[in-house]
Amino acid sequence: MKKRIAIFASGSGxxxxxxxxxxxxxxxxxxxxxxxxxxxxxxxxxADNFEVPSHVxxxxxxxxxxxxxxxLKNLQVDLIVLAGFLWLVPKNLLAAFPNKIxxxxxxxxxxxxxxxxxxxxxxxxxxxxxxxESGITIHFVNAEFDEGEPIHQSKFKIEPGDTLEVIxxxxxxxxxxxxxxxxxxxxxxxxS
Numbered sequence: 001m002k003k004r005i006a007i008f009a010s011g012s013g014x015x016x017x018x019x020x021x022x023x024x025x026x027x028x029x030x031x032x033x034x035x036x037x038x039x040x041x042x043x044x045x046x047a048d049n050f051e052v053p054s055h056v057x058x059x060x061x062x063x064x065x066x067x068x069x070x071x072l073k074n075l076q077v078d079l080i081v082l083a084g085f086l087w088l089v090p091k092n093l094l095a096a097f098p099n100k101i102x103x104x105x106x107x108x109x110x111x112x113x114x115x116x117x118x119x120x121x122x123x124x125x126x127x128x129x130x131x132x133e134s135g136i137t138i139h140f141v142n143a144e145f146d147e148g149e150p151i152h153q154s155k156f157k158i159e160p161g162d163t164l165e166v167i168x169x170x171x172x173x174x175x176x177x178x179x180x181x182x183x184x185x186x187x188x189x190x191x192s
Contacts, residue, residue, distance in 0.1 A: 003029040003187040006077040008085035009036055013043025014172065015083035015104060015179055020050040022180030029187050032075050037062065037087055062090065069096045079187060082141060083179070086118055089141050101141040102186065104179050106171045108153055109137040113146030123167045126158070133157050134167060136174045138182045152182045 005023065007016045013034070020031050034047035034054040047054040061067045069092060072080065082089070082103040089101060105113060107122045112134075117125065126134045135155035140148035154177075156170040 002027070003078045003190065004032045004076055005029060005079050005081060005183065005187075006033040006035060006072055006075065007031060007043075007081045007083050009034065009041060009043040009083045010038050010086045011041055011043065011084050013041065013046045013084065015175055016043050017046045017050075018176045019081065019083065019180050019183060020046070020052060022184070024050065026184075029078075029184065032077065033071070035068065035071075037085075043084075059087075062087065066092060066096075069093055072097070078190060079183065080141075081179075081183060084119075088115075088145060089143075091143055094141065094143060099140055102151065102183070103139055103141050103146070103148070104175055105137045105139065105146050106134075106168075106175070107137065108133070108135045108155060109139065109146055109150060113137075115145050117146065120164065120168070123164050123171070126167065127162075127164060131158055134171065136171060136178065138179060151186065152178060154178050 009016045016034060023029050023031050031052050034043055034052055036043055036056055039056045044054050057068055080097055080101040107126060112122050112125050133155050135153055137150055138152040139150045142148040154174045
């Protein structure tokens, strides 16, 4: 039976799209659900384009009930992927899917992680710190922002004169290249 992936995203969903593309014709795994806390998120359109069901949830539903967990269990989800999802994962969801929730962070953790460190905030902090390199970290999710065990890191060099847009682009290239492959490798390990 195919492994089943659910993706949480809060915004545009470019990584969600790359993951859906990667697994569209994959014999081993499939994306079965896109979840978002943002009814205006473009990721919903991307899910429609791939004919992947989607679910919009409220803060109350996510933090004060087990509705989201019940939905994921009902769909027999094997792996939960956070792809630009901005809320802290509640303990009941972590307990229901131990070591089965992963996140992508647009910097080399443990640097530039934590509450409020997402998207452009991260890249601006990297630039302000005068870093010579940045990159991505794919990690397991725990009860704290960006503190779970790392699974994969990839780096790129920051050249003198690189702007926010250039750094963002370099990071996204790594995200789109590595995130689907890391997910695939994780799912293979789950089988063995």
